[in-house]
Amino acid sequence: MTKILQQSRIIKPAIVSEAYQLGKAHCWRTLHNGPDTVEELLDRHLVKEKPSYDDDHNELLNRQRLTSTRREALCLYRDILRATRFFMWPDSRGILWRDVLRENARKEFEEARFETDPEVITRLLIGGRDAVQAAIDKLAEKQRQQIEKEKKGGN
Numbered sequence: 001m002t003k004i005l006q007q008s009r010i011i012k013p014a015i016v017s018e019a020y021q022l023g024k025a026h027c028w029r030t031l032h033n034g035p036d037t038v039e040e041l042l043d044r045h046l047v048k049e050k051p052s053y054d055d056d057h058n059e060l061l062n063r064q065r066l067t068s069t070r071r072e073a074l075c076l077y078r079d080i081l082r083a084t085r086f087f088m089w090p091d092s093r094g095i096l097w098r099d100v101l102r103e104n105a106r107k108e109f110e111e112a113r114f115e116t117d118p119e120v121i122t123r124l125l126i127g128g129r130d131a132v133q134a135a136i137d138k139l140a141e142k143q144r145q146q147i148e149k150e151k152k153g154g155n
Contacts, residue, residue, distance in 0.1 A: 069121050073109070076128045080105045083132050086139055 080101070087097035112124050 072125050077109055079132055083136055
């Protein structure tokens with residue numbers, strides 16, 4: 001035990017003298033270098049509020065969500081434009097259904113352009129996808145029926 005104490009006494013002065021040589025003597029604090037004021041005492045011992053990265057992180061997540069929903073909305077809009085190519089017959093006013101559908105899609109997208117609530121945006125996107133899919137399915141079914149009718153009529 002005395003040997004360990006003697007070794008630590010030898011090592012400690014060597015470290016302290018080395019710190020003075022390197023100009024790092026201010027790093028060594030003893031009990032005598034305590035705080036001069038209450039503010040210093042509180043500053044030293046109270047937990048300091050760390051910079052909040054949660055706000056930055058939340059903002060980044062919101063931007064990513066907006067970017068992904070914007071991307072999904074653009075994808076949906078393009079899908080609507082692609083799907084309307086198949087509606088080439090005129091309505092009762094003589095206007096092609098393709099143009100009517102595109103005009104209505106544009107109007108609905110413009111109405112929802114500044115929506116910021118993620119739930120509402122998601123609901124709109126899901127509803128739009130379902131509507132496009134239902135319209136394409138109905139169109140495909142009608143075309144199948146038309147083809148079957150022509151086959152029966154031709155034979």
